[in-house]
Amino acid sequence: MSARATRSGSEVEWSSVYGFMKERGYTLRPRYHPDWEALWDSNELSSFSCEDRIVQRHAFCLDATGLDGTPVYIKKVDRRKHPSEAAIAEFLSSSTMMSDSYNHTVPILDSFAYTKDPDIYYLVMPLLRRFDDPPFTTIKESVDFVYQTLQGLTFMHEHNVAHRDCSAQNIMMDARDLYPNGWHPMSPWLTPDVKGFVHPRKNRCDANIKYFFIDFGLSTRFAPGESHLVVGAKGAAAAPELSREVSYNPFKLDVYLLGKVFQQHICQPYDGVPFLDPLMKDMTAFRPDDRPTAKDALKRWQDICESNQASSMRRWLHKRGESASERLARDIILSAIYGYTKLTSA
Template sequence: MSGWLLNIPIQATCSPEDAQMYAQWTKEGDWDLLPSERAWSDRQSLLEERGYILRQRYRTGWRPSWLGHNRDPFSCEDSIISRHDHVIDATRRKDNLLVSIKVVKDASNEVKIARLVSSPQVVRNPANHCVSVLDILPDPVFPDKALMVMPYLRPFNDPPFNAIGEAVEFVKQTLEGLHFMHSIRVAHRDCAAANIMMDGRPLYPQGHHPVEINRTPDFLHEAPHLSRLDHPVKYYFIDFGISSVFGERDPPYVLGTKGRDKDPPELSDHTPYNPFMLDIYILGHVYQEEFIDKYSGLEFLEPLVTAMMHIQPERRPTAEDAILMLHNIISSVDTTLLRWRLRSRSESAPERVVYDTVAVAREGMYHLRRLVR
């Protein structure tokens, strides 16, 4: 449910015997930097010179914080290993902004498109839902690579959606973002769920850890979060690794079967297909799997999703037409329904009673707050 989570601490201390055991494990290399992490440690000096500070684990001369103390390393922030070889989090010194830094091929199509969607003339457009590039640095480890700095984002579905209106807002923003991309002749070609993220700062005013994203920045407690319904977030498309950009007179056709979603029927290494219509299918598939298949109460979105996933690409709506379809659908929906909770299709009858009771109470408090303002 939405609202603040319980502030559950991790057990930070351990017995002297356990501390001795952990010290021995550390000596034997159990918490040594992985090879991919050592590459980031080698980049640390350059990044710091450019104003980006890595976590303590990756700084020169790092010594595990639990050594010499009765601390459980599993409760120590500097024991946390990055989960991706080619992406790491950092803090921008000048404003403490949390950022992500990605290793990319220098002068690649990904860099070209990332620069395009981050250019001054489009970056301020509210319809632009492409992650922006803040900086591109030379990679001191691999000369043919570059380090692309972007705002830190978290998965769009963590924390889970709670209200019908939250799901509708996600659909609205992502269609708006897709229409914007297509209007500047960029086809994403891989806009699957893993490549859609959100700026979660409105939900986490106290912040959260960049790797263990449901813990506080110090890793010691559960990170409390707020509701999307009352604290709206913005969603972003990321990863333009297989994206395509077309000139005004270029025929919009491509070949290839790369991408996370293997279901689109037109994917082919031999027969050209329209990547803009591919984006429509992939995004419709996101709505199908992430919302309609998981929750009850979103059946009103099914005509839109069915149209977007039509087996014949030419019969799918454009992104602009899909937005119009969504607006027509929303206009026929009672606005009070949008604040009602999403019901998981897997929840039991007793769970439904409890969650519905909480939802009614929450809605009552919402209307009471509006009355007293």
């Protein structure tokens, strides 16, 4: 993010709750201290060497550090605009829910209302990375991503929660095993002190990776027996049925949106995972009634994976259009980075 010696309006708002967050056990970065002055202004330093040059990415989200030094992510929720978001997130993150291995919704570590405005609510979550950063390198990695996200969607639907915005930007991963020394929350390609670049220490195949759905601002939780029909056209990704006037089934919308993630981030950019294509195409069928349920999609994926040889799963993924020489060069580079002699070319 570019350097800026003055804070934006949303940054000033976060600065105003610095003390409140401190009382709750969370310390915002120096840039958000009420008395902040740009280090590069006062010390004649280059802004690129100063951590406090990094600005926030989203007005309603900011990173912080807990009492034990753990980095966290705090989301500000205005319950006047999103009356159900916090309640759904907390419901899915309850101790009973979190004990279910199919639960891939982001854990809520802490939550509290702002003392000066009870309609402003803060959700504290672990610091996560985008699911595709770093990119997939082996077939097994993409297979595991599909498996975990279908598990997560099945879990939400079985508990009568429709996400309604489960597009790529709302799927994250716990990447601590890849980056044991961390990364900068707002510039994830940099080290926490912005002095250098981060690199994954291992391949995802040998890391403990878990994927999570985040952002329940558009989500709906249905009561038992309640009609599963909604209206609304908001969301980061388009879908055929989205409408402000004609009702539709949001569970089938979720299946479509996740299918588009598989299409755009696995099937289209990579060779080597053709066995995902039939399921992806069914999930993204134009007519909602032609799409499988999340549970059925998960069962199909389990059957597909069982019918493919386990040895083929650890092959390198290749980008579509790569020449034989490019593939060979990429295989050599990846093997040098991760030290895998077992992996073969797909």
